Amino acid sequence: MSVYAVNKLCRDAMRDPAFREALRRDPAAAITPLELTKDERSALLCGDVARLYEWGCHPFLLAYLPRWELFGLTIPLYSERIRKARDARDE
């Protein structure tokens, strides 16, 4: 698992307007050069933030994605999905 690459993608999306625009225009193409696993690539493209969270991606960084509606994530959709994630803190 290269959770690091997902975390970095989120931060780059916040900091780099050109990368953000590329993610918006063609998400699959924009993440092609990144060192992501097959599962991470697929979870990102589906906007499956619950799985990304469960794998250890930092929630503060994942929450950048709906700010610009990347990977189809609106704030209500992000909220709905992340609320269903397994929360290791409650176990």
Place this chain on the structure above:
Amino acid sequence: MAEIVAAFGVPHVPNFPAQVAREGPQSKVARLYAEVAGHLDAVSPDALLVFDSDHLNTFFFDNMPTFLVGVTDSIEGPNDQTPMPHYRVGGHAQLAAHVRASGLARGFDLSLSQDFSVDHSIMVPLHFLTPRMQIPIVPMFINGLCPPLPGARRCYALGEMVRAAVKEWPRNLRVAVLASGSFSLEIGGPKVPHDSIAGTPDQEWTRRVQHLLAHAQINELLEEATAARMQRAGNIGGELLNWIAMLGVIGERKPRFIEPEVEHGRCYGAWRWD
């Protein structure tokens, strides 16, 4: 000789500057911040030692310090697109270097940065407390957001070390301490409310921490503020460690002013003994 003259604790929500600009000086956040600023002005410190948790802006997973002292004479921010003015504040590099050396001599392996910017978690408090940026700061970063976090007792001991270091500083200098952070806050994690990416899941913990602060029940606070307890209060709950380090600097004192915003998971406080 240098002395610790006061301590303060505030939250640092990125929206505060825009919110207060919109709602005016009578809004609650503006009034609470003005109260703390009044105490700070009254003691008129020469330097402000700030305990803060960076939000993956100054540091990232490629290089993540648990404790770090910023040793520089100039600091800019915010570096995270927070809607607020951009500032440059002086750093008290000599005091910072002394605190770091003193920590290393006492068993605190403090990391170092001499070139860094800071995010809203330092610039929002300074925007309200020292808007002229006239007081040089010594930033001390504690990892409060990326578990595993340092323990509460270790952070308290860090504060005690800082107190000893400041006392040893062989020049006249009035030093105040600032803690930045919330007690209950979840951003982007499973505890957020419907239709939002942020929430305050643990009002009870906020009430409890405020009570322990108000009565200077430090030992109880250190006992109760476990990693699991802080995480239950939200994935930003580790910011309490900054307050705990600040308490380590001043010891078991009661605040002159303390007011919570329980529904928002946060508190404002001022400790003075003049």
